[in-house]
Amino acid sequence: MSTSAHQIEGAAGEREASVWDVFTAEPGRVKDGSTAAVACDHYHRYREDVALLAGLGVDAYRFSVSWPRVNSPGGLDFYDRLVDELCAAGVRPVPTLFHWDLPASLDWLRRDTAARFADYVSVVAGRLGDRVGTWITLNEPAEHTLLGHALGAHAPGRRLLFDALPVAHHQLLAHGLAVQALRAAGAGDIGIANSHGPTWAASGEPADLEAAGFYDTLLNRLFAEPILLGAYPDGLGELMPGDVAADLKVIAEPVDWYGVNYYAPTRVGAPGGADAEYGGLALPAELPFSVREIEGRPVTGFGWPVVPEGLTELLTTFRDRYGDRLPPVVITENGCSYEGLDDQDRIAYLDAHIRALHAALEAGVDVRGYFVWSLMDNFEWAEGCAQRFGLVHVDYETLERTPKASYHWFRDVLRAQR
Numbered sequence: 001m002s003t004s005a006h007q008i009e010g011a012a013g014e015r016e017a018s019v020w021d022v023f024t025a026e027p028g029r030v031k032d033g034s035t036a037a038v039a040c041d042h043y044h045r046y047r048e049d050v051a052l053l054a055g056l057g058v059d060a061y062r063f064s065v066s067w068p069r070v071n072s073p074g075g076l077d078f079y080d081r082l083v084d085e086l087c088a089a090g091v092r093p094v095p096t097l098f099h100w101d102l103p104a105s106l107d108w109l110r111r112d113t114a115a116r117f118a119d120y121v122s123v124v125a126g127r128l129g130d131r132v133g134t135w136i137t138l139n140e141p142a143e144h145t146l147l148g149h150a151l152g153a154h155a156p157g158r159r160l161l162f163d164a165l166p167v168a169h170h171q172l173l174a175h176g177l178a179v180q181a182l183r184a185a186g187a188g189d190i191g192i193a194n195s196h197g198p199t200w201a202a203s204g205e206p207a208d209l210e211a212a213g214f215y216d217t218l219l220n221r222l223f224a225e226p227i228l229l230g231a232y233p234d235g236l237g238e239l240m241p242g243d244v245a246a247d248l249k250v251i252a253e254p255v256d257w258y259g260v261n262y263y264a265p266t267r268v269g270a271p272g273g274a275d276a277e278y279g280g281l282a283l284p285a286e287l288p289f290s291v292r293e294i295e296g297r298p299v300t301g302f303g304w305p306v307v308p309e310g311l312t313e314l315l316t317t318f319r320d321r322y323g324d325r326l327p328p329v330v331i332t333e334n335g336c337s338y339e340g341l342d343d344q345d346r347i348a349y350l351d352a353h354i355r356a357l358h359a360a361l362e363a364g365v366d367v368r369g370y371f372v373w374s375l376m377d378n379f380e381w382a383e384g385c386a387q388r389f390g391l392v393h394v395d396y397e398t399l400e401r402t403p404k405a406s407y408h409w410f411r412d413v414l415r416a417q418r
């Protein structure tokens, strides 16, 4: 089961500001105008939430540590309490060290942010490392670069298009420096959570194939290959700032496993034919590709197509591409948004994706874990509170938690495995 700090904690007044607080305060940035000032109030209700995890019977919980909270007095105490509570409940804590809530005073366009991240990681590892065995450095640097800095749909709201590439490089560098910092603190089980999905060409026409190949490079290879192979794909390294060759040595610091967040494939064609949106966002026409609708599929509440076999395809493609260079894989996020407490559509989605995962196992891919996004409904970034990904319903007025049908179903699936 997985969550992230900014999306569930609330208690925004009890920590310094992040880029998301600044972004959310600007009118029109978040669709329903909601903020994460309170969110699920997990900061004050974490005991209840840990009890929900224990009731579900999961053996691990992926959450994120808020850098702005750690910077604030008493902030680290919260994660100390949370980790204790999880350990007491028999649930293994798996913290992600950055899930998009950058301190508002920092900026990924600046190289120095990577070094600052490593300093912060050392502080967190020094405090929690006696009880935390497994660490995740970053969540989806691809989406943070693309949505936050290239397209402006997420914080910090920049529309730099390809001038956002340094943001990718600095996050990757931060990842490598964090791996070093964690190793120095004695950590033995380290991974990253990268956003990946198969890219399907809109047709067999050369222009569509070329556009799809380029998109695949941006979403998949750009963030996998510096880590797994120590190299940027297709000459993209020449566009990166700094001493790229030296940085790549840091970025390629070995990880113990490779985390994949999977939601859906993307169908891509030559520019101009755009008839679909990327995560609810119309793409600018000047990009060298366009995103097309995947037809004939049910869609989630978000409008994303349901394509379970895309997960099998993604995992076997990675295995074929990277061979021995690919460490064991963990699915660090998979899930869907739907309305309602009797969420049979979510059950069908999860059931089909778990089967797709088994198909990848049968095809010989070494998959070691599966985290559902998400434990409970939460602040879904630019969508506000409108998209509900939780197995537990949250009433944002009363903050009452109510397990959905999918919670009971998943509990039974886990029980049957034991």
Ligand code: GBH
Residues within 6 Å of the ligand: 004, 139, 140, 143, 195, 261, 263, 264, 265, 266, 277, 278, 279, 280, 303, 304, 305, 333, 373, 380, 389
């Ligand atoms: C993750 O990002 C985040 O890590 C998490 O915080 C978030 O709450 C969760 O997913 C749910 O959104 O329009 O069909 O082409 C996911 C990034 C980017 C994945 C948009 C799906 C578009 C699918 N997503 N992408 S589609």
